[in-house]
Amino acid sequence: xxxxxxxxxxxxxxxxxxxxxxxxxxxxxxxxxxxxxxxxxxxxxxxxxxxxxxxxxxxxxxxxxxxxxxxxxxxxxxxxxxxxxxxxxxxxxxxxxxxxxxxxxxxxxxxxxxxx
Amino acid sequence: xxxxxxxxxxxxxxxxxxxxxxxxxxxxxxxxxxxxxxxxxxxxxxxxxxxxxxxxxxxxxxxxxxxxxxxxxxxxxxxxxxxxxxxxxxxxxxxxxxxxxxxxxxxxxxxxxxxx
Numbered sequence: 001x002x003x004x005x006x007x008x009x010x011x012x013x014x015x016x017x018x019x020x021x022x023x024x025x026x027x028x029x030x031x032x033x034x035x036x037x038x039x040x041x042x043x044x045x046x047x048x049x050x051x052x053x054x055x056x057x058x059x060x061x062x063x064x065x066x067x068x069x070x071x072x073x074x075x076x077x078x079x080x081x082x083x084x085x086x087x088x089x090x091x092x093x094x095x096x097x098x099x100x101x102x103x104x105x106x107x108x109x110x111x112x113x114x115x116x
Numbered sequence: 117x118x119x120x121x122x123x124x125x126x127x128x129x130x131x132x133x134x135x136x137x138x139x140x141x142x143x144x145x146x147x148x149x150x151x152x153x154x155x156x157x158x159x160x161x162x163x164x165x166x167x168x169x170x171x172x173x174x175x176x177x178x179x180x181x182x183x184x185x186x187x188x189x190x191x192x193x194x195x196x197x198x199x200x201x202x203x204x205x206x207x208x209x210x211x212x213x214x215x216x217x218x219x220x221x222x223x224x225x226x227x228x229x230x231x232x
Contacts, residue, residue, distance in 0.1 A: 003198035004179045009189045017167070018225065021193035025165045025217030026142065027225040028191070044231045046224065049141045051133070053213065055171065063120045073125050075144070077137035082119030097169065097213075100229070101141030105221035108162065109134065109143040113216070115160045 027100040031086075033059070038087040045080040049103040052076045052086075057094035061086045070094070079103075143216040147202075149175070154203040161196040165219040168192045168202075173210035177202045186210070195219075 007020045009030055018027040033039075042062075052061070058071040062085045063078060070076070078084055080103055088094040107113070123136045125146055134143040149155075158178075168177070174187040178201050179194060186192070194200055196219055204210040223229070 002179070002182070003195040004184070004192055006184060006186075006190055006192045008187075009191060011189070016226070017191055017193075018222075021167070021191060023165070023167065023193055023222070024219050025221045026167060026215060027222065028167055028169070028215065041232055046229050046231060048222075048225060048229045049139070051137070051139065051142060051144055053144070063118070066118070068120070068122060070122075071124075073127070074122055075125060075133055075137060076120055076122045077133075077139055079119040099142060099144065099215055100222070100225050101217050102221050102223055103140050105141045105218050106134075106139070106143065106164075106216070107218060109164060109216050110132070113162050113164045115162060116157055 025101065025105070029098045030095070031098060032093065032095045033086070033088040034093045035088055036090050039085055042083050042085045044083050045100070047102055048080055048100045050078045051099040051101070052078065053097045055095045055097060057088065057092050059086065059088040059092070059094040141217065141221070145214045146211070147214060148209065148211045149202070149204040150209045151204055152206050155201055158199050158201045160199050161216070163218055164196055164216045166194045167215040167217070168194065169213045171211045171213060173204065173208050175202065175204040175208070175210040
């Protein structure tokens, strides 16, 4: 079996990559919302850290009681326990990726895990 | 201490987010190469799965002995042991993210780790 798997993601609605790529260390989703839309619920996590990267557009995320402005190029780490909800701006959609990983699961990385 | 951290990443060369965001479950890097450029070495990993997402442009990645064409919208999972090297196309640069996570570290996710 090849040591890799590849998928092509079309622009559009939410895509979850865990099952498509047979991921074992993360779930990665690609999310898009039009202007004025929001994720319809607040959520937190039991043990997963989330890393968000804003690919296009702008909006805000409410984290616990704080409203954080976000725009293309911004990256955030959100602790498992934090209550979060994402919103597109009233006048501009937003596209972002969300990476779910188990908190404190990473051991070595880059120079300490790589093999040349 | 707030349950989140945010950074803004300017377009340009390689950025590594682990230390900037205090990540504990992943390293995430943002990488850009101009047309004709390549990562100057082949590498593999001891225990980390890598997930690559092509954000802009096109190129190829050689994985073991296979050449895989890649373009914006493509996502790949590469096993730790695979030997890999990324190339921008001769006539087009490439921008991609690389997510390093420990293989088999994810337990629950989404519905089984989320709390509403």
